[in-house]
Amino acid sequence: MELKPVAKKFVLHWGEMGTTWGVNRTVAQIHALLFISGHPMNADEITETLGVARSNVSMSLKELSNWNLIRSIPLMGDRRDHYETTTDVWELFRTVVRERKSREFDPTIEVLRDCLKSGDIASEDKAAQLRIKETLALMEALSSWASEMIRLEPETMMKVIKMGAKVQQFVRSKSES
Amino acid sequence: MELKPVAKKFVLHWGEMGTTWGVNRTVAQIHALLFISGHPMNADEITETLGVARSNVSMSLKELSNWNLIRSIPLMGDRRDHYETTTDVWELFRTVVRERKSREFDPTIEVLRDCLKSGDIASEDKAAQLRIKETLALMEALSSWASEMIRLEPETMMKVIKMGAKVQQFVRSKSES
DNA sequence: CAGTTATTTCAGTCAATACTGAAATAGAAA
DNA sequence: TTTCTATTTCAGTATTGACTGAAATAACTG
Numbered sequence: 178m179e180l181k182p183v184a185k186k187f188v189l190h191w192g193e194m195g196t197t198w199g200v201n202r203t204v205a206q207i208h209a210l211l212f213i214s215g216h217p218m219n220a221d222e223i224t225e226t227l228g229v230a231r232s233n234v235s236m237s238l239k240e241l242s243n244w245n246l247i248r249s250i251p252l253m254g255d256r257r258d259h260y261e262t263t264t265d266v267w268e269l270f271r272t273v274v275r276e277r278k279s280r281e282f283d284p285t286i287e288v289l290r291d292c293l294k295s296g297d298i299a300s301e302d303k304a305a306q307l308r309i310k311e312t313l314a315l316m317e318a319l320s321s322w323a324s325e326m327i328r329l330e331p332e333t334m335m336k337v338i339k340m341g342a343k344v345q346q347f348v349r350s351k352s353e354s
Numbered sequence: 355m356e357l358k359p360v361a362k363k364f365v366l367h368w369g370e371m372g373t374t375w376g377v378n379r380t381v382a383q384i385h386a387l388l389f390i391s392g393h394p395m396n397a398d399e400i401t402e403t404l405g406v407a408r409s410n411v412s413m414s415l416k417e418l419s420n421w422n423l424i425r426s427i428p429l430m431g432d433r434r435d436h437y438e439t440t441t442d443v444w445e446l447f448r449t450v451v452r453e454r455k456s457r458e459f460d461p462t463i464e465v466l467r468d469c470l471k472s473g474d475i476a477s478e479d480k481a482a483q484l485r486i487k488e489t490l491a492l493m494e495a496l497s498s499w500a501s502e503m504i505r506l507e508p509e510t511m512m513k514v515i516k517m518g519a520k521v522q523q524f525v526r527s528k529s530e531s
Numbered sequence: 532c533a534g535t536t537a538t539t540t541c542a543g544t545c546a547a548t549a550c551t552g553a554a555a556t557a558g559a560a561a
Numbered sequence: 562t563t564t565c566t567a568t569t570t571c572a573g574t575a576t577t578g579a580c581t582g583a584a585a586t587a588a589c590t591g
Contacts, residue, residue: 181474181477181478182472182474182477183469183472183474183475183477183478183482183486184478184482186465186468186469187465187466187469187486190461190462190465191462194458194461194462197376197457197458198458199374199376201578201579201580202579203579203580212485213482213485213486214482215479215481215482215485219537220537220538221537229580229581230580230581230582231538231581231582232538232539232540232541232580232581232582232583233579233580233581235538235539235540236539236540236579236580239539256536256537256588256589256590257536257537257538258537258538264481264485266485266488266489266492267492270492270496280374281371281374281375284367284371285367285368285371288363288364288367289364291363292360292363292364295359295360297358297359297360298360300358300359300360301358301360301361302392304392304441305360305361305390305391305392308389308390308392308441308443309360309364309390311443312443315443315444315447318512318515318516319447319515321518322515322516322518325518325519326518326519328519329519329522333522335495336522337521337522338495338496338499339495339499340521340524341498341499341502341503342502342503342505342506344514344521344524345506345510345513345514346524347517347521347523347524378548378549378550379549380549380550396567397567397568398567406550406551407550407551407552408551408552408568409550409551409552409553409568409569409570409571410549410550410551412568412569412570413549413550413569413570416569433558433559433560433566433567434566434567434568435567435568532591533590533591534589534590534591535588535589535590535591536587536588536589536590537586537587537588537589538585538586538587538588539584539585539586539587540583540584540585540586541581541582541583541584541585542581542582542583542584543580543581543582543583544579544580544581544582545578545579545580545581546577546578546579546580547576547577547578547579548575548576548577548578549574549575549576549577550573550574550575550576551571551572551573551574551575552571552572552573552574553570553571553572553573554569554570554571554572555568555569555570555571556567556568556569556570557566557567557568557569558565558566558567558568559564559565559566559567560563560564560565560566561562561563561564561565
């Protein structure tokens, strides 16, 4: 299935960005393809559309599953697995935040806690100890904040985002009271 | 200069995480080293401490400059460049957000705008057009929100984060008024 | 059951990136 | 200017990760 020009551009770009987003090109391309096509596709259709090896598609689909970015859809009268991704950008955003948090944040939080618990911490400079504590505190705060935010309804989250820095008014009024 | 156990663990872990954060191991290790050591270091000290090639350090320092994560510090009576990174985790956080936004978000916003402006967009499914529009809208909203948030004072930002999902009360009260 | 189709695995290859060491450049100091 | 020190550049090498194709496995069909 040959893609239309805009869809092709979208898929190719998403694939390139994938690298900076922490997944490889094929994984990101497949996600983009499922997202833009908006209907379940089987592995062979994906293979043909993207022009990569069938086995590459198989492994990439597994990777997308690990990211909770696709689900397989049974189709009546068709034995082949069909995959789809959400077409709701908010759900997509939430999933990516959740997954990246667990890959990019949580392991470091673990290590920093270990560092502070370890007996060796006392032999470091006071200033270095403080920096590790501050780093941990910031990462923990961001981590639980992200967890809370992605639980909000999309409309609510959009309002929070649209409001932007104006929330500081709320912060100010709270700390005065 | 041999690192103390916790500093070593910190540097090695930061280096490994660097990969998932979009920089290579050496770059992340150098940043971690400068962060934990808390004083300006020259390239040779870094080289010796990390056990990598001098040229690797040189290139990695340049990369850290591109990320605005280090600055060079002139030291009285020493011709060699000395580098330091901020020891303020909030400033670090802000820099990383700014840089990652420009690398991971802005290029895609550009492409999505191009897609929508292009004459070819009309030949796509209505649903696909809508998804591109929604993706762009979300990314633009997040992008300007991030820009606003990183302008806040650390204390204010910390309060906003600590408050977490409670901001929705503010959102609700605003939309009622 | 055998035959057919779908999917996964994995060893090997290829491509991208990281890293090294030597040479070039730049810039003091003598 | 020559010499010495510091830094950068870059061609080559090493390492890592992505991708392929063939073979194995799994799951259905008749």
